[in-house]
């Protein structure tokens with residue numbers, strides 16, 4: 001798996017079990033950004049001097065690398081500042097370009113993250129559209145039956161989370177995208193929890209758009225990717241204008257570029273894109289499937305340990321990306337997280353920016369442990385010791 005010494009923030013004694021919030025960063029990523037700042041700091045796509053040309057080349061190389069990484073075309077890769085920014089850009093694009101009518105429908109799932117759920121709910125309210133939420137079943141899955149029931153001829157937009165950040169459940173989005181397309185809907189996949197964990201194919205998943213964040217897959221904060229099918233890139237007017245998006249501007253009108261740059265208004269997060277490129281290379285240096293196999297093993301180990309603590313209620317999807325949530329009756333998740341922090345263990349507590357599913361699991365939310373390629377069984381053992389402290393403190 002990942003070599004722990006590659007991650008400078010993994011100090012001795014610090015147990016990091018919050019990778020679903022943000023992953024740690026290997027030194028190679030930090031070095032690549034450092035080199036940009038020290039050796040060729042300049043704006044990309046704007047000038048002809050050597051450092052600017054190099055910055056442009058590096059950014060465009062990352063675009064090609066990302067295209068390979070997610071099996072998309074280079075022309076479909078749009079850089080954003082993260083998943084949430086990608087979702088906002090997408091929702092604004094759809095609002096401007098689809099002929100959305102009162103009574104049309106948007107379908108989201110109960111597992112969806114606020115990054116898509118909230119902007120789509122806001123869109124539904126603005127346009128007087130119906131927002132349908134596909135419920136998760138008792139195993140935290142979105143079944144084909146439940147999904148199919150929610151799709152109607154009036155469904156215009158479907159949002160599917162590829163893996164839940166609360167229960168870790170991987171959703172078979174490929175099948176659902178096909179079903180939504182049969183009804184003419186636009187399909188969005190939130191791959192924030194799967195990018196860098198499982199192999200992605202934008203082509204095979206069949207969605208119109210897919211997005212993810214760099215910082216959850218060994219990359220820096222402040223960069224993300226929106227993959228948008230070529231036909232939509234050609235067809236859509238961008239919702240935001242700015243430098244780098246235009247073919248020509250005069251006092252009367254602006255003519256936008258015909259390609260993906262029309263969605264990249266303003267100066268790109270150049271250092272972050274370069275760092276993301278290194279993160280992709282770092283992940284690709286690990287044999288395919290091994291990150292998920294490692295996570296699966298750790299989740300199984302955590303479940304076997306938790307099985308010995310019947311006072312802990314566990315919420316975990318079977319086909320899992322490396323996330324285990326739990327709650328303890330009568331103990332607030334924040335109190336549990338505080339005790340974990342005293343043991344130098346980093347976990348997330350609360351509604352996890354996915355309030356629908358978290359609140360359904362437990363009224364004050366859950367505690368989440370999430371693993372990645374640098375997590376060890378010893379980290380899980382430390383977590384179990386912290387849980388014993390919780391038990392003692394609250395006399396459970």
Ligand SMILES: Cc1ncc(COP(=O)(O)O)c(C=O)c1O
Pocket residue numbers: 020021082083084085113115116161163164165190192193213353
């Ligand atoms: C499933 C999912 N989607 C979207 C996001 C939003 O990502 P970001 O905060 O990087 O925009 C997250 C982050 O927690 C997530 O877990």
